[in-house]
Amino acid sequence: MKIKIDVNNTEHELAVEANTLLVTVLREHLQLTGAHVGCDTSQCGACTVHLDGRAVKSCAVLALQVADSKVVTIEGIGEVDNLHPMQSAFREYHALQCGFCTPGMIMQAIDLVTHEENLDREKIRQGLEGNLCRCTGYHNIVSAIESVVDKA
Amino acid sequence: MYSFDYHKPAVLDQALDLFKSADDPIFLAGGMTLIPTMKQRLAAPTDVIDLSGLDELRGIALSDRVLSIGALTTHNEVASHPLVAQHLPVLAQLAATIGDNQVRNRGTIGGSIANSDPAADYPAALIGLGGVVVTQSRSIAGDDFFLDLFETALHPCELITRIDFPLPDRAAYAKFRNQASGYAVVGALVADFQGKIRVGITGAGPCACRAIGIENELMQNLSIDVLDHVEVPDAGFNSDIHASAEYRAHLVKVLTKRALKQVLDQNS
């Protein structure tokens, strides 16, 4: 089936199978490999992107479901020399080690600071429930997000 | 995932026609259970009918002390909607504990209820609040809705359009969460409708149910102590890697107490 999909404010016309996942379209059709695939069971959150402004797991959405929606990936939020504040905070607070979970963490973190009120460390931790990190122990990730909340 | 045909109808009748003319169709709402299940090849429908274009399945409205929630309303929409926060805060709190944030952004109340997962949260609310499931053709009392593990009173081509919740004077939900999945090992919703007490339990048995024995005790004497003497038989309860039937029976009591404590702390 042919679909039009808006990714990072660019419209793409693509032919996809009904059983193609959004994450596959991003990574394999559009070469946007920032959204990672860390699991087979929709549990790790490494594939998190924004769909109409909210964080979703792109491995649990069919490409055809997003035909009329706007998708934003980690590639769409900042540039190497002009990072998104959340990206800068992750760098500043050493909130990553291997970096595999980081794109998903950052997209989730932006959703949290945009939509949740009175975020404290505990609420940030709860908010990250859908994102697994095997390296950092989460502590610095929470600090990075907290610093963005404090600045806002 | 096996291959299938994808449809996205614009109106309800079209969705039903598509369903009737397909071999082995399935309705897709938020997809938070269905898509992972299809990825695991545990479901292989021939036709997936995406309901997201059906605006008649959306919206939250209040009339006559009944809060109606459209089937396609996501968990995060329920958790953050001002009408829910004001009139049925217990439902907002419950919705905010479902799964994780990404799941709450996609998963829907209609999908959760239609699935009748034994560990889902919404079924406890449907039962505990005495809600009504409205479909394209009839209304089904929450008490009659869940039949068994993943089995409901819905006919194959029947679609939930909205859920109606009568407003209690006070209510609370307590759950014992599986740390990994966020699903309820057991959850208890206690509601007080002018002295008539309802207790909805999820997670304990094959599907959500009322705790009638506990309700009767509480209607005689609305106190936490009364629950110390209630027997909760574990016959028919689930036993799995997360908890034994015996432990679940214990949790039914503990969580009902916790919810009741919150209820008693609220002014009616």
Ligand code: FES
């Ligand atoms: S790849 Fe793990 S949740 Fe999507």
Ligand code: FES
């Ligand atoms: S930094 Fe390695 S998984 Fe999170």
